[in-house]
Structure formats: C-alpha cells, structure tokens
Amino acid sequence: MTVYQSDFLNVLEERGFIHQCSNMEGLDKLLKSQTTTAYVGFDCTANSLHVGNLISIMMLHWFQTTGHRPIALMGGGTTRVGDPSGKDESRKLLTPEIIETNKTGIKQAFERLLYFGEGEKDAQMADNADWLLDLHYIDFLRDVGRHLSVNQMLQRDSVRLRLEREQHLSFLEFNYMCLQAYDFVELYKNYDCRLQMGGSDQWGNIVSGVDLGRRIEGAELYALTTPLLTTASGTKMGKTAQGAVWLNETRLPAYDYWQFWRNTEDADVKRFLMRFTLLPIEEINRLGALEGAEINEAKKVLAYEATRIMRGEEAAKQAQETAEKTFEQGALADNLPTIEIAKSDLENGIGMLGLYVQAGLCASNGDARRQVKGGAIRINDKAINDERRTITQADLADGYIKLSLGKKKHILLKPA
C-alpha cells in the first residue's frame, strides 16, 4: 500500500476511497504543507441525500478531521436547469423556494459529519446559484469560454461515445460540464479551494475544472475521485423496495435505515465498514475476518455504527434493540414503526387488506390479496390465509396488533 506524507491521503488509501487523482504527489505535498480547502458538489433535487451520497460526505469528514476545510457545494444553480444526462424528461423544474427547502434538509446530513462555522477549518456550505444565476452570456464566453477547449471536451467519454453512436447531444448538456468546471474556478477564487472530490463518474467534470483553473487563474488545482460503489452483486447501491435509502429521518425511519445496513451481503461487509463507519482500521479488520454465521456480528456493528453516525446514538440503540427483539427473540418490540388506528374501527372490525395498504406494506388491496395467496401475511405472527379477515379488538396483544409482511417487514397498529 502506498504511504503518503499527508494524513488525509493515508486515511483515504487505507479505507479504500481512492480511485483516481490528477496529481497525487502534488496534492500530497500541498496537504502536508498547509490547511487546504476542498469541495464536493451535491444536487439539490430532493430534500434529503441518500446513501449514494454518503461516501462523498465521508470524504469531506475525513478531510476535516485530518485538519482541512471542507465545502459542501449545493447545485442550486445547476438544479434550475436539471442535469440532462439522464433520460428523465418529466423532471420538473424546481422553484427557488423548493430548492431552498431542499438545501435545509440536505444540510442536516452534513451537520452529522461536518462541523460548520466560521473558523479556519470549519466547514462551509456554498451554492453555485450565487454565481451562476447572474452569469452574463457574453462575459462568460469572453472570460471563461475562450479557455474551454472543445477539442478536449470532445475527447470526453460521455461526449465521444454519443458522437460515435450518432446519438443526440444537446447544447445544454454540453454546457452543463462547462458550468461545473466553472464552479471550481469560483470556489478557488472565493475560498481558495484547491481540491475537488467526487465519484469516479465525475472525473471528467472535475478535471475540466482543474484545467480551467490553470488557464484562467494559473492555479494548480487537484482532482480526486472515489470508486463508484456497487454491491458485490453488482447492483447499484442504495436502492431498496421503497426507493432510495434516505439519510434523513423524515424520509426513512431509523429502524429501516438500520435494517438497510444489517442486510448487507457478506462480501460487502468489510468494504462498507471501512467507508461508512468511523471505526479504527484494526477493529474493522477483526470484524471483516469473521466468516459464516459469525459475520452477522459484523453486520450488526456496521448497522449500529452507520445509524449512529447519521441518526444519533439513541436512534441506533433503539433500532438495534427493536431488531433483536423482533428477529432473535420473536418478541413484540414496541419500537417497530407504528401507525395509529381509531378505536371505533377496532370495535366495529376493519378489513385487514385496507390496513395493510394504510400501513404502507402493500400497494393496493389487490396487492394485499396476492400477498395473502403467497403466504406472506401474518398478524401477531400467525399466518393468515383468509383475505376477508377483519381486525378487531380481539386481536390486541399487549395493546398492539402486529402486522407482518414477509419476514422482515413489520408494523404495529396502536389504538388511538
């Protein structure tokens, strides 16, 4: 393993964050010699980030803990245009108000891992709307455009492949990368930011920024990317049944967040511990060496640590306890996600199918019916095969009714 002079690169190397760097030696020296500023760009199309973004946040975290200043750049300006590289045409244009709300939501996740403030090493939050919205086309062309090389942009994989296949490439798309490159220059000018990090898919954009910085400002900027994280089975990580695995409690309860990590496949456990927890390397090596059923211990640690970081100690403990009760002891855990049901409904009896839909376990009555046929539905741990079953007060056990779908999804009904 390569050994660097700077703490930051050593930590990253050890934990497997490094994919590519524009100039490793130069960056190493810079980090060794002075407090440096680095940034990562984030989309603000939703009010919460998801685990796909987590790796970048972790990088910023390590950057700060090894003595440097991280910047989280919000794409408030670029979000106004919408990243066109996806095929999602129905993407709505977001209003400035929504973008503001989203930024607030997203910041919650940063605050878990970064310390914001005004000090020399305190994290900053920037928004490219601040400079992109007032950009004048002519000025931009004159001051920036002349430094951007079309020849180079044409060499970029994302562009070249499209041209080779004679696929459409819009001017907007072409410009998107110019704006991203320009962000780096602005951050260099305003914050003396010298390094941009991101996923390996951002390599091209980041390097364009590096180039542009040199041409316009004569600055030596650096690019550093992480491997794009997939699960060992090759699927993109961070997607579950319900969609993205959100970092914010409002989008995904801590219990489910914990479960996501708990269900990591064996082959991923060590990598995930390295990247998504703050545990010491020795501890991770020990956990990663576990095999067979024992690796479940490592998964629990992973789930606990990952949840603790994002949701706090208390939430992590509760999630773990709830899971232990539910899975290992088969007992009723009152911290399972709970929904309330009107007392009068219980008195009169209420259809089970509808409750499953209400609880979000099934998509529709029809879906619930099919689940009954498939043997997936249990109430208070008793299998149900009558789809017309109603729920009444008689089903109350310890003040709750437990609805299960399959082995892993449980919801408690609580009379109110």
Added chain:
RNA sequence: GGAGGAGUGCCCGAGUGGCUAAAGGGGGCGGACUGUAAAUCCGCUGGCUAUGCCUACGUUGGUUCGAAUCCAACCUCCUCCA
C-alpha cells in the same frame, strides 16, 4: 424548412384487427433453502365495493360488430440534409 424513423406497463422490449391486462427479459415483492447474507429454485407483479366492472399501448377524433394494431390531425423525441 426538407427527407426518414420512433412513441407500448416501473424499465427494456415483442406485438400490425378479435385467442391482448398485452410475449420475453430486467427490476421489484413473496415463498423454499439459510445466517435478517449471497447464489439457486418456485410463485406473484393495473385498479375496484369483483364470477362482474373500470382504466391502460403519445393526444384527439374517425372507420369497424370489434382497434395497441387501420385512417386523419396534432404533440413529443431521434437521425440525416439545408
């Protein structure tokens, strides 16, 4: 502006008058096996107050006993040319 091509379910994609709630695949969900894993195998995968009804093959109209399928107009996207 001209010529050509395309729009089908969550996604990809077959289907060119009735046998089509629409092949096949992916994804997802569930079951079996296990360790709350992976791999594998099996089932399910439009909605409803349900032996029926409603919605759905870009939109709107038309032909027909009957249309995803034929016709017309429109919309959108793509390719090439100007």
